[in-house]
Amino acid sequence: MLFAFFLGAGNIIFPPLAGLQSGENMLPAMLGFLITAVSLPLICLVAIARVGGGVSAMTEGLPTWVGTVIAAAIFIVIGPAFATPRTGLVAYEIGAVPFLGEATGMTQAIFTGIFFVIATVLALYPGKLMDIIGKALTPTLIVLLSVLAISVLFAPEVAVAEAQGGWATDAFTTGFLEGYMTMDALGAMVFGTLLVDILRRKGVTEPVAQARYMMIAGVIAALGLAFVYISLFYVGAVSADMAADASNGGAILAAYVQGLFGGFGAVILAAVVVLACLTTAVGLTTAFAEFFNSKVKLGYRNWVLLCSAVCLFVANIGLEQLISISIPVLFIVYPIAMALVIYVFARPAIAARTVTLAAMLSGAAITGILSGLNVAGVAASLVAAFDFLPLYDLHMAWIAPVTLTLLGGMLYKRGEKPLAAEEA
Template sequence: MTKSLTLSDVLGLGFMTFAFYLGAGNIIFPPLAGFLAGEHMTLAMFGFLVTAVGLPLVTIIAVAKAGDGWAGMTRLLPAGVATVLAVAIYIIIGPAFAAPRTGLVAYEMGLKPFLGEMGQEGLILYTLIFFGLAILVSLNQGKLMDAVGKVLTPVLIVLLLALAAGVLIAPQGTMPEASGDYLSTPFIKGMLEGYNTMDTLASLMFGALIVDLLRQKGVTDYRSQFKYLAIAGTISATGLCVVYVSLFQLGNTALGVVSEASNGGVIVSAYVLSLFGQPGQLILAGIITLACFTTAVGLISACSDYFHNLTGVSYRKLVVLMGAICALVANVGLSQLISLSIPVLVAIYPVAVALVVLTFLKEQFGRPTLTFRLVLTIAFLFGCLDGLGAAGVKMDTFSFLPLFDKGLAWLLPTLAACGLGMLVRPRTPVEAKTA
């Protein structure tokens, strides 16, 4: 018989999910967007919230709806294709980009302000310690909810609330003028910036991980798993909204604190120093380090859990391997890692979004297997065009495509394919037998 979670466990699950999401990108991208959006901040912020909060929430509910995690969502795809797609997403969101970025941002914003430039040797030492500790916490999968949700996250929330209150009560600068794409298409630009958090991809991972954690807690039936996943997603989405609104407001009132901005980390550091003085640097260091650490734990655990189920290799061995790879990749450098990750994200995001839409609409398709394969193929092909454009490749030949100049060439063809899937009638028994 399935068990019910206590209120403490439910809150712990929600806080753990929030902490898994709140990592490096969630803190460095919103302030920069708020600064560059200027007088168009509200539209840019709503666009950002669509892809950085709305899509992850919808995705984790889709995982719950499908049942059985990733396997449930990709049941209608060829097994090999589903596996290749999953491996690509787990590598991108895990050891290749997102997880190493947590260690880099924690180093750049949590340690360097106090100790100054320490060279490559300092970065190597820090990442070894950071990911070594993340490995230790990740090793015991059954205690993740208690360690992250009930211990680390409450401390993080208190620190974030202190920062949010300071930003709203005592803004330190003035509003800059809008610049770049925020002048003409602030909403769409905000949406594209929301991609950079990688949280929609992360939802596919975290949803499957949470299902496994619920099973270990004795929650085994579909209805209860759906309920608890939806609650966890809602708690995390609420927390993320509060964080993003305060960080957008921070960036939007930062002119004078900084004269120009190359990245969100610089804005946050200068603003917190102006707002709280030197003690503020300790608050910021605590926020950054805890946020990045909990996300690193979530990503390492989710990747290890997936590859354990895929290969049969020990979960604990995979945790050590994933953590070691993250420490190695982190020494590439933050700017280089971000520049490498953006084209890949732009290419793979449409597939993830399309998969979520298909999961919700599956009952509306006359021939769901055919529709799944057609829609995901179109999303992938057009996503690759957008990814090549984001990488700086000249793509003038495809400029006639709707929304291509906005990085959204995949959107209309993918929606059209979904619409076609709804119009196609089901096979009759005779047609199915002769096909």
């Protein structure tokens, strides 16, 4: 179930485009991508398992509203604002457009309407998610993905293209940042919380047992994602002739499968994409409704319906427009989420936890906002004034303040140990 939740729109459309654009530098690009799109989600799941809950447990010690605001921002970003509508758009682009004589705004509205109606119906029964997604839809998805992945091994050898843009100068870092776009690390913080709730419904109530199941599920999901990403990266790299003018990964996949398998391949690809996007949409909608219903008692069903209605509206903006809007937001939210995860692992070695966590989150938020403004091309003079920060040009300026604050918190504990010994 967890693997199926992760494997959604971003996981399918970004690796092929990255593979095409990185070309001869595919290996370092893939390594960077796998770190943020596979390793970070797994680390996030482990962090949630350690604290036995979601963002609220991670921010323990700070005012309650801090954890609520951070969690709400994450749920909105991967919920109705960006990630969930994107599932409907990608399903339409790959699962419907190749079979339509003419793709119009009306066909898009009809398809996404049907898509989110089905997702809504499945999300209305959260107690059955393990059975519906884990035991029924996921095996089907794995079989279809395996067919696509194995086909890559037997495809005719094609020379990869030259690397483009940032992929030519620094493929690893570009791949690392591109992994942000999958939103998997943010999804892990949501799905981890949802998985804890589902385990409780299945009778697994002991924290140790919950952590064990989450670790096992996380490793399975990470291995599955790595398998898919490596395959799709290679698909993009060998599609230079078939999809040279493609603007997104969906078009690359469609061109590759059409060229290799013809009409039958297009049907297989459509089934893979629609099913993957549907399972993710269900998981995200369920998690969104569960969280907001715990804060504002409108009723779980009403939150599901509200989320789906907003998703349907946003989904009809257009895939490329939605991606361009989401990028600055991700550069703001990701550093905050990463700071939280780092803090969870370092917490046992920190004495002044509240002060340290507050400073880490503040540093991550400020540098994240600067990166978001930079990417969006807003407040150029303000953004340029901070270009002295380490890794600022790579949009990873958050690392320095978060690391320095963390070290300060850990050294403070070391400094107080001798005092405690003297008092004893």
